[in-house]
């Protein structure tokens with residue numbers, strides 16, 4: 376039996392709800408062996424980001440090399456990439472190792488408002504990494520920055536998804552968490568031909584730290600098992616729905632989601 380294996384290239388969140396920590400917990404819950412290449416160490420809790428300590432480009436390069444030359448990940452996810460040099464490096468390595476199952480979560484800002492990507496790195500993200508993505512998973516503000524379009528209606532979301540597809544991403548998912556109208560939350564998937572909506576009930580909660588990381592990690596885990604993008608998003612939506620609904624409720628700010636919830640019947 377081949378053990379599905381996934382690599383996350385992202386930042387460490389000391390609070391355990393987002394970043395590398397959310398990705399590994401999600402991979403584990405979905406039966407996927409997780410590996411990591413860390414871009415930056417952050418000091419974070421539910422109240423915000425108290426410090427950002429990027430690693431050197433050399434340190435990131437060697438981590439990815441170690442994994443690529445021995446452990447053959449079946450899918451690769453990127454999260455917080457912090458600066459243009461790291462984006463450039465990751466793009467070169469993705470091409471060098473012929474990694475086709477690349478899921479790009481274009482992390483820009485933490486829930487508390489702190490920047491996790493330098494402004495000057497956005498261009499590198501668009502020109503170097505986006506064209507290599509099998510899937511890109513922006514939230515609404517990130518899709519607005521990447522496209523320069525204002526997104527309010529479903530038609531706006533569709534137009535932005537088309538633009539991101541034209542820029543080179545094979546599949547685009549515009550997440551609806553920031554779309555605060557209505558009782559439901561819809562994520563829109565575009566594969567260059569068809570649109571598909573994934574909708575669930577909106578939970579009224581402030582505990583949404585790491586929702587985007589967890590959702591993209593679940594998509595990555597399912598793709599590493601050989602699932603189609605649409606199948607992977609279906610499972611990921613159920614995973615994040617359970618993780619948000621069965622809230623853990625700790626921390627005085629934006630608390631983490633519940634990575635056990637999807638498999639709760641096991642406990």
Ligand SMILES: Nc1ncnc2c1ncn2[C@@H]1O[C@H](COP(=O)(O)OP(=O)(O)O)[C@@H](O)[C@H]1O
Pocket residue numbers: 513514515550551552553560561562575576577578579580583585586587588590612615616619
């Ligand atoms: N309040 C909520 N209730 C239910 N699902 C949500 C809620 N907020 C976000 N989601 C879901 O969580 C995932 C992440 O969405 P979003 O919050 O937009 O991303 P990000 O964390 O990158 O800002 C999406 O699948 C979205 O539909």
Ligand SMILES: Cc1ncc(COP(=O)(O)O)c(N)n1
Pocket residue numbers: 385386387388393394395417454455482484485486491583584585586587588589
């Ligand atoms: C290291 C790291 N990476 C990503 C996020 C984004 O988290 P969110 O999913 O809450 O936007 C974060 N807060 N910290």
